[in-house]
Amino acid sequence: MYDHFPISDHAKKMREKLLQFMEDHIYPAEKIYYQQVEEGGRWCVPPIMEELKAKGKESGLWNMFLPHDAGEYKGAGLTNLEYGTLCEIMGRSSIGSEPFNCSAPDTGNMETIFMYGTEEHKAKWLKPLLDGEIRSCFAMTEPSVASSDATNIETRIERDGDEYVINGTKWWSSGAMDPRCKIAILMGKTDPDAQTHKQQSMILVPFDSPGVTVDRHLSVIGYDHAPHGHAEVTYKDVRVPVTNILLGEGRGFEIAQGRLGPGRIHHAMRSVGQAERALEMMCQRGMDRTAFGKRIADMGVTKHWIAESRCEIEQARLLVLHAAYMMDTVGNKVARKEIAMIKVVAANMVQRVVDRAMQVHGAQGVSQDTTLASAFANARTMRLVDGPDEVHRETIAKLELKQYRN
Incomplete structure (x- = not known):
């Protein structure tokens, strides 16, 4: 490698x-x-x-x-x-x-x-985060709009003198249930009349601000992911200083692109690691159990699953490393297609591999006695996290077709 x-x-x-x-x-x-x-x-x-x-x-x-x-x-x-x-x-x-x-x-x-x-932001929030003393959440997705198109976001960030007033509801704020969550980075609309991609801004919202209410936790195919968790959160007349805005009004999409590129590498490679462990468990279980007079690992279908899993893991790993290499050498913008590709490939790959491992484990595979059931729930969410597969496929096709357009 x-x-x-x-x-x-x-x-x-x-x-x-x-x-x-x-x-x-x-x-x-x-x-x-x-x-x-x-x-x-x-x-x-x-x-x-x-x-x-x-x-x-x-x-x-x-x-x-x-x-x-x-x-x-x-x-x-x-x-x-x-x-x-x-x-x-x-x-x-x-x-x-x-x-x-x-x-x-x-x-x-x-x-x-x-x-x-700013330096003030770093001293107040970055340092305790880097020290592991507090945790945070990212407030972007909303329940009332299709957030796969972030221009739909309706949460308002309106200036009132030396403060911004925030109103809206966010959900799937991962980490918001954690008692250590002290700060949210929230994306909302500051100017609905501006150019489409200049309407949104990101702002720092202390999680103990008056008007911030955690309405409920959201489970992932039955898993609550405690104590980290995912939450639906209401922001009602929440006031924060104007200095809490990141980079300035209308820069939300710019920040999002800078944030999501490396994050997709991280998600994809964690998926590769999860798939590797699932494959190990599949092989071990196949060697340990017998059915109909032979080891499960010696059955043709199991061998095919093992082979398919090994091929798919290696393909995904190489593609992710290639995308990371391009980001390091030519930058995130040039590597845009590769970043979209790994988002689709790694998420689907890990779901298939974990599913096969569950099948080899039989009933135990869907129980709490192994990590496979929770891994499957997590793998399924990867096809939605940071944008659904369909959005990334559109991006890939658009960039691929670009060379054929006059």
């Missing part, structure tokens, strides 16, 4: 250290984590996670997502390609990212504040 996409010695060392950390600490903690979530009232922080975070900090595998190294905001100095290889490893476990402060949506929010926030 690295012959085609070479990574630095620094990245290789981090990768080896991360692999060992996962074996020593993350996988053994999975059952403890979910047991503590059940026993602690679900929307409480499991003690085991704070222990893992402390170990993550000590290991030096902290804030690996941040490529920058500016002043007090220290990043790992990794390229998109290099960090992508680490995302694959963390993606093997549903709790694999938070111990290193590399969880969505916090990573995207931290990048956004780093790139577009």
Whole structure:
């Protein structure tokens, strides 16, 4: 893999250290984590996670997502390609990212504040986020409009003297249920009469502001994803200082594009890691169980599923690494088609692989006794996160056809 996409010695060392950390600490903690979530009232922080975070900090595998190294905001100095290889490893476990402060949506929010926030924003919000003291959410999707077209967004951000007043309802604000969620980056409309892509802005909203109400949590095919969770949130006459606007009025789409490119690499490579673990489980289960006088792994259909899964994982990984390489070398704008392609390919691939693993596990595969059922629910959401497959396919086709138009 690295012959085609070479990574630095620094990245290789981090990768080896991360692999060992996962074996020593993350996988053994999975059952403890979910047991503590059940026993602690679900929307409480499991003690085991704070222990893992402390170990993550000590290991030096902290804030690996941040490529920058500016002043007090220290990043790992990794390229998109290099960090992508680490995302694959963390993606093997549903709790694999938070111990290193590399969880969505916090990573995207931290990048956004780093790139577009003022020094005051960074001191107040970025520093505690980077230190893992608080968490955040991203408020973009709305229940009353088709948010796959972000120009539909109706939440209003209206200026009133030295303040902005925010009114609207958001949902699928991942992380909003977490008791540590202290800040939201909200996208809303500041000027409905402006050019279509200049109507929207992004603004920082402290989550304890008067008028911010968490209406309900939203489950994902029955899973509540506690204590992180996803929420429907109402913003009613919420007032924040005008200084909380990011980059200026009408710059929301510009910020969104800067935020989503790297995030799609992260999501896609985590999907590759999730698929790898599902394939391992499929093979192990096939070797351990017999039916009709032979091992399940020796049955023709199982061998075909294993082969198809291996082919699809390798194809997806190479495509994602290629997209990351292009982002690093020619920029996100030039790599737009490749970024859209990985969003479609990785999400569909992981759903197929996990589904096959569930089938080989039989009834156990749909139970709480393995990670497969929750992995399947998560995999299905990947076809919607950051825009549905259909939007990205339209983008791919449009860019492909561009060369044939006069």
